Every structure is written in C-alpha cells, then in structure tokens.
Amino acid sequence: MRTLTKRVFNTSRATAETTAETDQSQEAAMSEPLLALRIESESTGTGEAFGRLEGDEPVARDTVTPRPARENSRHAQAHESAIKHVTGRARYIDDLPAPHGALHAMVGLSDVAHGRITRLDLGAVMEMPGVIDVITAQHIPGHRDIGPVFPGDPMLADEEVSYVGQPLFAIAATSYLEARRAVKAAVVEIAPLPPRFDPVAAADAGEFVRPTHVQMSGDWQQALEHAPHVLEAEQFVGGQEHFYLEGQACLVVPGEDEGVTVYTSNQHPSETQKLVAEVLDIPFHAVTVENRRMGGGFGGKETQAAPWACMAALLARRTGRAIRLRLPRAEDTRATGKRHPFHNRYRLGFDDEGVILGGDMTLIGDCGHSPDLSEAVVDRAMFHADNAYSLGAARVTGHRARTHMASNTAFRGFGGPQGMMIVEQAMDDIARHVGEDPLTVRKRNLYRIGRDTTHYGQHVDQYPLMVEIIERLERSSDYWQRRDEIRAFNRQSAVIKRGLALTPVKFGISFTAKHLNQAGALLHVYTDGSVMINHGGTEMGQGLHTKVCQVVARELGIDFESVRISATRTDKVPNTSPTAASSGADLNGMAARDAATQIRQRLLDFAAEHYQFDREGLHLENGKLVSDIGAVTPAVSWGELIQAAYLGRVSLSATGFYSTPLIHYDRDSGQGRPFYYFAYGASVSEVRVDTLSGEYRVERVDILHDVGDSLNPAIDLGQVEGGFIQGMGWLTSEELKWNDDGRLLTDGPATYKIPTFGDLPPIFNVELLEGHPNSQASLYRSKAVGEPPFMLGISVWSALRDALSSLTGYRVSPPLDTPATPERVLMAAEALRAGPANVGASR
C-alpha cells in the first residue's frame, strides 16, 4: 500500500528515536533510509544536468552549508506537534481557555442573494436572554469595507446585500446557545433585486469584479488559420468547499489600552491585524494577532478568516470583555467563499501528430460578489492554462465574472488547477482526433528545446525533468502493458469499462503579487542553549513549523529538540505575507536560515577570539563547536559556547529576512517571469466505470513528484498523498449545489462528499523524485509542495474520460464537466450511446 520509500522512512525513524543513544548509532540508523532513496537518484543518470549551477543570488553562497554532518534537515522528522496531536493536547482556537466573563458572538446572515435592506430591527434581539451587545454597519468606528486587496467586502452589509450568507449584524451573549437563539429574533426585511448566478452571462454582460486580462505569444490567429486541424470545446469546472475541519474561529481579548489581542485560525495574521485596526480606527500597533496552528486552512483562511476577527474585535472593544466566535458549520460554508468555478473554452490548431501550433483560450472565473483575491486567482489560472505543454502562438484571456454568491477565494492551487483543466481536456480531445493514445500526444506537446517559453514569456527552467518524470512513471506503472490489457478488457466488456490516464503537473512557485514574496524571522538563543524561532508563516498541517525548526537545527548544528517554535504573532515578526502559494517554507525557511546564519557567524567569530581557535575551519555540528583545521582542538559543547558568548556580551538574538530574487511580471504586456521556479509531478490513475449506472471506482494510482531536495520526505509524502486525494475529491465527488434562490444546499458533510477512507485507491504508490535539486537557489534546493500535488488528481478525471471514450472505440472524446459525479458520468455515457454525433469536440 505505502511505497517502499515511505515504509523505509517510517521504520528507520522509529528505530532512530528509540535506540539512538549516541550520535554514532543515530548516524547509522539514519544512513540506511537515505541510501535507499539515493539508489533511485543514482540510477537516473541525468542528475548532473540539473546540478547546483544557477545559484545566481546572494543567498546562493550559503546554499550548501559547510559540512552539515547530521543533515538535520534531511531527516524524516515527525511533525513538531505530533505528540500533542495524538494526545489531544494540541490547542486550536476553540480549545483555548477563555478569560473570565468571555462572551459568545454569533453572526446574523442574509437569506437573500441580492436586494436592498429595508428593515433591520434588532430590538427583539437585544431583549433576548443573555444578549449583551448587538452591532450593525452603523456601529463601525473605522473602515466599513474590509476588502483585503480591493474594496467590495463590507464587514456588515449596509444597504445592499449581495449573497445568501452575507453578514448583516453580529451579537455577543453570555453563552453560545443564547447567542444562537438570539440571532433568530432579528426582524430583517430585504427588497429583492434580480440576482445573477450565471458567470458566463455575467461575462457577456461585462459584469466583472476586476478588468479582463490577456496574455499573448505570437500570432495566434495566423496559427489557427494555417493549422491542419482545429478543435474547439468548452468545459465547466466546479468549485470546492474548503471544509477545513476546524471551522472559522477566533478569540478576541480587549487590552488595557485601545487595542485587542486576536487569537484566530488564520493564514494571514498581518492582514487581519491591519483590518481589525482599520475597523476599530486604531493604529496597527494596538492590535496583536496570534495563531499557533490551524485545523486545516487550504486557502479558506487566507482572507476569509479576517471578517470574523473584525466583528469579534468590535464587540470586544464595546463590551470590554473577551469574545469567542465560532461559526456553526452550515453557516461557515454559506458565509465564506470557495474555490472559483470556471467556465473554460479552447480553440486550438495542431498538426497531424497532435502537436499544438497555437490558438485561443478563454477562462471565466466565477468570482462571486466581490474581488477578494480573484484578480490573482484568475491570473494564476491563466498562467497554468498551458500546464506542461507549449501552446505555440496563443492568446489566453481571463475574465473575472461577478455573481451574487459568496466571494470565491484562495483554495490550494489558487486557480492553477482550473486553468490546467482546459489544456488537459484539449490533450485528450486532440489525441482522439489524431487517433493516438493521449499519453503520446501529451508527451509530444511537452516543453522542449525550441519550445521552452510560456505564453507569458517565462523560460521553462528544468523542462527535461517533466520528460524524465513521465518516462519513469510510464515504466514504474506499466502504463503501456496496462493500456493493452485495458483495451482488450473493454472490447470484451459491454457495460464495465476501464480507463487509464497519465497527466503531468507543472506548477509555478511564487506569489504572483511580487511584494508578497518576502518573509521575516526572529531567533533567540537562551543561556541554557535552547533556541526559540518565530517566523511569519502559519501552521495548518503542512508541516511548515517542523521544516523551519529543522532548518534552524541544521544551521546551528544542534538537535531538532533544542529548537522550539512559538505561535505566529504580529508583534514578533511584522508585516508578513499570507501562508499561501505553497511558499511558506521557501520564504520563511529562508528567513529563519538568515537569522540562524547570523547567530552562527557571531558565535564562530566570538569563539575564534575567545578560545584562540583558527576561525577558518570552525563550525557547529552535533551540538558542538568543532575545528577541523590545524591541531586537534578540544570540542566545546553548544551549551558551553552559549554561556561563554553570553558572558562575552554577544547578542544571541537575530532577525532574519528574505525576498525572492529574479521575479517580475508586467501586467500591461502580459509578459514576465512571475515564478522563481516550477515544481513538477505526474500521476497515473486507473478507473473502473459501470456505464449503465455511472458508478465508478479508482482502482490504482501511481505518483512521482518533484520536491527538489526534500526538506522532510515524510512531510512531503503526506502533502503529495493528501493533495492528490483532495484534488480527486474536487473533480469527482465534491459537488456544490445551490437552489434557485442562491442558497447553498450542500452545507455539511452529509450532503457535500469529501473523500473518505473508502475513496482511497486500493493501490496507491507515491514516490518523491530524488536526485534532482532545484536549479534555483531555494532553501537547500528544495521545492514547494503544498499545492502542486493537488493537480495530480486530474488523472482521475482524464481516466474517466478514457473509460467513456472506449464506448466509441476511442474515436470520440466525451465532454465531462466536473465534478464528474456518477450522475455526470452516466449522462456522458448515455450521450455517447445515443450516437457520436451528439458529443465530442468538433471542428
């Protein structure tokens, strides 16, 4: 079930933890799994081609740490909170003990998708038992609009409502139940206005939350005119509810001056600090925002955790009491935005081999009622409309349609997955058209020499890696042998059809808003030698804090256990970026490393003088100060060194900073290098479909994924597995349904189908690509891993189309909107049976 790589790691780590008494035995225990992984890398042969050459920025000189003897970062270190998690002692927001007299807040939501508020009478609410305070937009002393990037998100609706679930008022009561009951006593009258739920109609009518953006490479019209073949098709790609298992929650404590301390389940503490301060009309320094960990975020707490903190903060200031706010699950799903649904179109020209010559793609993102992050989300969809393939001379247009829905927001992949879907559909369609296996056509279209620049002008670094990943996966998954078997099976089987697909992922890493690509860290060494690191990133299960502790331990040559991380707080590291865009470890790890490097230099400088050692050759390793030059110097323990340095009046605290080099993008020309590097991966999925009922099973999945030099293989494997499962859920079972009034019907796990244990493919082989460090000077040549694996799930959807296509002898490429629920699969099968004329992409 689990891959050998993974098993090797698990076993060995347990061994190391239980038996390692001395450094020697630990070394021995560790060397084995590393070897096991190395075998793979040695056999690849092409490793050199992607070597450590392009360290073209100042950070590069330190990229290879001198003699990281124990290579702490390479350990498959368990999650830093693992023991707390398994004992139930890890505290999430709602687990925090609230100060005496804390009140419970609850929010009143709109039942109408679009309309004018004609009456908002909260007199009866005030009279309800336990109610202490009630607020509406009128009570906000500062900014009423809390749009994170662009205006458009009133904290509480004022005159107009724009979606079902929009907050109208908030209350504070002495208990949670009383607060819930009291909200229902409100008298709300809203004069309805015509709502708009169709993003395509909105786009046709020019109803946008942000202007349309276009990227172009070459003469796409001429390419279409001269292409031997042209296909066009449309697709609908559904949205997705985050369903972070810990819902939106915060605890706000009023301070002794005009400010507040906000404990919040939140991916972007700095932005919440800003918004809370602006709502209260107080300086930013009066607001402190803290997050120790989240029970899942996935993007849903990047901008959309802030409103609740703002409301609770206002109630806290008005009542002078602490406020706890936790949205009930159904309200959480109604009030907050989701992954953007997209309507995509392509019109592409290609040659007889199926190689794309050029064409036109249009992506319409359903943004909901306000901009939120939609500008960047649709941009990222456009940046990924090529996925791993050269589009030739192409135009890509992205629209941001305004509808009367909750404002759709960040969600793992941030539009990238939706953009990739259109070109993956095209690959299948083109393959059927030219009569080739879709994998053959995919491989022919990959970026390669002479076709190595994207439609937005970025050179695709490391493109040979994509080829290598696909070819290795082709072999390890027996793709072609299984293809033959499946074809034979499908010829014999009238109803049950099997499908197989291999799809690649190339995902750009960096925030596309350049200024967000910065991070800070704060490192203290205490006189007992214990180390405290703090940084701007937040922990939501992705293992960021674990990785950052590993970085610090590695730089200072000390045990992982000697390094502790504290909650992310805006008064420790200021002006931080959201933990998003997979960049948490890339940015914050680098900042932590910067801080640790400064401390190390200081300590070594001090030691050279204090102990009269040769500065050259001094380093920190295994909890000791060691010199390997000249005469044998007695090792000084880390603790002694720190004591001596303290007495020698050396500062044992440092701030670190990092900003990503090289990136730029010009929105006017639609050209630039928005990404520092790309992460790659590929997956093969096999499905078995009952074409008379539409029911299907995913039978086997094989994944090979590139994380550069992994910072922590155990965590990275978990991210790859989890990302795949979440991506598969998005494209298969997770269907969002609204009624005609715009009310979300799928507001809980009973109706909204998140993958469960039963959806786990029975055969699930996941492997990390080894031996290919990042070509850029990233953190120890690692690569981001949070988002890219999400898109590996596309292979399941493509495999379903493959199974359906077999109904026509693989001549027709059936349209299959997502999520490809059994209902949709059945409808596609019925359409195919009714005759190829009814389906498929056509000229």
Place this chain on the structure above:
Amino acid sequence: MMDHESNPPDTEAPCQSSGVTRRTVMKVGAMSATMVPLGVMVPWKASAQPLDDKRQPAPGLAAGNVVEISPRINGTRRTLRVDARTSLLDLLRERLDLVGAKKGCDHGQCGACTVHVNGRRVASCLTLAAKVDGAEVLTIEGISDGQALHPMQQAFIDHDALQCGYCTPGQIMAAIACIEEGHASNAATIREYMSGNICRCGAYNGIVAAVEQIARSVREG
C-alpha cells in the same frame, strides 16, 4: 429518553440505547476473547479534575431541564448537573475542559468528536450527556497513562498519520475501537470501518498503516 435516570450513580449500567450508536458502524462485533483491550482506563490528568462538579449549568436554562448524571470519565467517577439537552461533546469540552474531542460538524458526520462510551465508539456531538449516566466514558485524554503513549498514539506518529491534527483524536479513538470490534483484519476492512472519520488533509494512507500495524501486533500478541 432518560433510560438511566433510575440507576444509582455508581451502577455501571451499559449504555446500549440507539443514541450512542455510530451512524457508520451498523453492527458492533463483540470484543474477541483473545484480544488485548487497548483502551487503558487510567485518567490522563486525574489530579487536575475535581471529583464532584456540582456547578450550576449555564445560566438561562430552565431548571426543569437539569438532570444529574454520574458517568465515569477516563476512570474517574464524576457527578454533574447538566442541561438535559447538552451533548456529551459540549459536556466534555465546555464543562470538563477535555478539549481533545473536536467539534468538526456538530452533526455526527465527521467523526472528529469520537469518544468511547462503555467501550463503544460514539459521535459525542450526537450523544446526549444525560445518556451517559453511569456509563464509562473514555476520551483521547484517557487512553494513555500519562507516562508512555498508547500504542495507537505512537503508531500515528510513526506513520505520519496526521497533518493538521484536528481529526486525529477522533481517528485514534475510532481506530482503537475498530481493532477492538475486530474490524481491522486487513486494509480494506479498516478502510470500511474507519470511513465515518473524515480527514480533510487526506492522511488516510498513514492512518490505515497505523491501524494495520497495531492490529497486527494485537493479533500476534
């Protein structure tokens, strides 16, 4: 509704009413005679818990709805006055500061609140506190002796069976029950009998591996 109202506080009456049966576990097999019970009934922080909590229930509730219950929670008998409508989850979290069980959905659909009542796993958000009068309640805080981790806890760490950790306490309680019920003979069975516990982070592979490992060691003694 008040099956156990007449029981004297110390009766160890089994709580077999439908209210405590998990939606997802249709039939619960009797614990195999050879199986080592994994749930050790030793309180995690017994010293920190007052033995009798006769605090009044939250204000604003009609006095007629208050019932007195005496469950044994993580091995310690507690006598409590609770609103009859209070869920076991709220009792644990809000009154007893046992916040290990999480509120993921409050509707019996996610499994984050899984605890054991008389050795059987229940969704504590769907279980009335009044129903556990006289019953044995075991939560994540009670499965280890405070010194060493329960083997299942260690297995979750060893197999990286967690990411954000929010589902983890519920998963571990379900996993222990899954083995005690005899529903852990192979990966397929484990997947089926764990399917009431959602992990949004998708750490399923690791969880199945952890349960398989413990099931194996239980089988092999």
